[in-house]
Amino acid sequence: MTKIVVGGQINKDEVAKLLKELFKDQADVEIKNDLEAAMDMKNGLKDYYFGACVTGGGGALAMAIALIGADKCATVSMPGNIFPDEKIIEEVNKGKTAFGFTSQHIDKVVPVLAKAILARKKQAS
Numbered sequence: 001m002t003k004i005v006v007g008g009q010i011n012k013d014e015v016a017k018l019l020k021e022l023f024k025d026q027a028d029v030e031i032k033n034d035l036e037a038a039m040d041m042k043n044g045l046k047d048y049y050f051g052a053c054v055t056g057g058g059g060a061l062a063m064a065i066a067l068i069g070a071d072k073c074a075t076v077s078m079p080g081n082i083f084p085d086e087k088i089i090e091e092v093n094k095g096k097t098a099f100g101f102t103s104q105h106i107d108k109v110v111p112v113l114a115k116a117i118l119a120r121k122k123q124a125s
Helices: 012-026 034-042 058-068 085-093 103-124
Strands: 002-008 027-031 048-053 073-075 098-102
Touching: 002 012, 002 034, 002 058, 012 027, 012 048, 012 103, 034 048, 034 058, 048 058, 048 103, 058 073, 058 098, 085 103, 098 103
Parallel strands: 002 027, 002 048, 048 098, 073 098
Antiparallel strands: none
């Protein structure tokens, strides 16, 4: 089972609800504050981190970047700029595990991330 933690500064309930719908019974989704969420990632307790904020990078990923490193984190949307699906999928396939995005793009980027994570998991098994 994939273990997902939702951090970020805003819309945590919305992100978690969408993740539960997309992953169905294939993921355990938990909401935590940024520090706890990033610590879970650092300690290997969670597989993926999702976070939303106004800019897509600052409040969404600051703790994750600090604790697990920028090489494991990707901002996939910013105000007025949603990364193309191919770029989002590429970030997952590169092994990124923490994703930040703006709250207005939740419905656009989270499904792409979920699909890419599920595909990566299927390939690994």
